[in-house]
Amino acid sequence: MDNFRYLPGVSTLEYEENLCVGCGSCEIVCPHGVFTMNAKKARLVDKDGCMECGACALNCPTAAIRVTPGVGCAAYIISGWIHGKENARRIWAARCRLWMDTGYTRPSCTSRAKCSKLRS
Amino acid sequence: MASSCPEEKDNQPSPACSCQEAPAAGLKPDFPVLSGDTAVCCGGQPAEPCSPYEKPGLRLWGFVEDFMDTPAGPVPRVRTHLIRADRLGTVFARVGIGRDSYRIAPGLHSVGAPDSESPVMVTANYKLSFDALRCSLSGISAWILVVDTHRRLILPQLSATGVVARQVKTMCGFEVVWGPVHARHLKAFLDGGMKATPAMRKVTFSFRERVELIPVELNHMGKPTLYLLPALFLLSGLGQGFFSVSAAVSRGVSALLAYLLAVATGAVIAPALLPWLPGRAFALKGAGLGAAAGALLSALFAGQLARSEMLALTLFIMAVSSYLAMNFTGSTPFTSPTGVEKEMRKAIPAQAAGALTAVILWVSTGFMGG
Structure with a gap:
């Protein structure tokens, strides 16, 4: 993925290293190697690689990581502008299911995971 | 956990109950009974008749009070206090002797007199966890589902x-x-x-993975295309005589070609060549490709199109290609929503301005040229 870089300096990812208990979950669940374990502490090594999927924050036992998770999809964001964020979620819940069936999000498994997250 | 449990009051001897390991049982009742000398049944009273739930090769745990018959078969009813064997086992586990194998058979147990409406408590098959739970259920009727946490x-x-x-x-x-x-x-x-x-x-986004997405990108173009095609021919036909069918056809064909080029660049070439296109923003990648396609079109129709028309079509291709490439953000495994929104706030006004300018140029040329 190193040849894919998106806009720098935008991610909402925040990390408080002093809260880290060194469990290593963030390093494991991140699909972009944003965190690396070093001396029993997670180090935020590539913030600009973050796609805001939210897996690390969700699985951090001490809430040392915070991020506003979402779907990096222009069509979905337009839908949010038009219908409001909550309604867009509802509309897309059905759509994502359909897309999953048709394999639309196949290679971008992460957005597929994000679609299933949308469903909840 | 163990200390909170009431002391064992009765003196029922149960020397045979400090069983070591539970069998990994299947669906059949996970009898909390274990191997031992079959001559002795649940303690030092060989004379006592054995319970009908006994199984050869298995020995009863001391915490089992008796069995209750249920539609799902006999379910062991467990004590809500610890007996000596339990305490001994706790001590061993605490000092590390046999700690990792201090477990009981997974399956359904009961306390009190539960029925079909009673709650089901789920706990681990580690015996210390199980002890802590049952000791807290004194006077309660409930099911205890012991789950194998080694799984x-x-x-x-x-x-x-x-x-x-x-x-x-x-x-x-x-x-x-x-x-x-x-x-x-x-x-x-x-x-x-x-x-x-x-x-x-790490996620990947190889050429093959990207190309596999192109058909769906194109599939999404169906409906907009249906609206756009008549509009293209309509705008192309507008002119001095208000509307000319021949102009609609001749100019409409080049507008249609421009549209096809825009779709090709924004929805096909941009995804395929994504990592090699300049710019981080997808809209920029699409616009760049669109500009190249516009230049190509202008070169091909050098004799037939006015300069304003070339500019109009190039702007049109850039706007559409940029928009389509921007929409590809949702199909990638690396774009952040914050980034996409930031990109869109800049790109959409630019795309709209480009498209509008293209229409004005295209139509005004129609009126001037005749």
Whole structure:
């Protein structure tokens, strides 16, 4: 993925290293190697690689990581502008299911995971 | 946990009940009974008649009071206090003797007199956990479902956006192990002792993976195209005589060609060549490709199109291609929503301005040229 870089300096990812208990979950669940374990502490090594999927924050036992998770999809964001964020979620819940069936999000498994997250 | 339990009051001897290991049983009642001398039944009173629930080769745990018959077969009813054997086992576990195998058979147990409406408590098959639970259930009628927590759930790594591993552990006792991103790495993952290499933990977006997405991108174009085609011919036909069918056809064909080029660049070439196109913003990548396509079109129709028309079509291709490429953000595994929104706030006004300018140029040329 190193040849894919998106806009720098935008991610909402925040990390408080002093809260880290060194469990290593963030390093494991991140699909972009944003965190690396070093001396029993997670180090935020590539913030600009973050796609805001939210897996690390969700699985951090001490809430040392915070991020506003979402779907990096222009069509979905337009839908949010038009219908409001909550309604867009509802509309897309059905759509994502359909897309999953048709394999639309196949290679971008992460957005597929994000679609299933949308469903909840 | 053990200290909070009431002392064993009765003196029922149960020397045979400090069983070591429970059998890994199937669906059949997980009798909390274990191997031992079959001559002795539940203690030092060989004369006592054996219970009908006895099984050869198994010995009863001391915590089992009796069995209750249920439609699902006999279910052991367990004591809500500790007996000496339990305490001894706790001490051993605490000092580390046999700690890792201090477990009971998974399955359904009961306390009190539960029925079909009674709550089901779920606990681990580690005996200390089980003891802590049953000792807290004195006077309560409930089912206890003992779950084998040595079992692991291997989840796809990318499900971590919606699954909290530690919650799974606390709620059902199963340990979550994050598997690799791709199922094709599972074998290597298992062979490596459930360890994923850094490469297995990362998403990929290869040329092939990107190209596979193109058909759906094109599929999404159906409806907009249906609206756009009549508009293209309509705008192309507008002119001095208000509307000219011949102009609609001749100029409309070049507008249609421009549209096809825009779709080709924005929805086909941009995804395919994504990492090699200049710019981080997808809208920029699409616009750049569109400009190139516009130049190509202008060169091809050098004799037939006015300069204003070339400019109009180039702007049109750029706007459409940029928009389509921007929409590809949702199909990639690396674009952040914050980034996409930032890109869109700049790109959409530019795309709209480009398209509008294109229409004005195109129509005004129609009126001037005749």
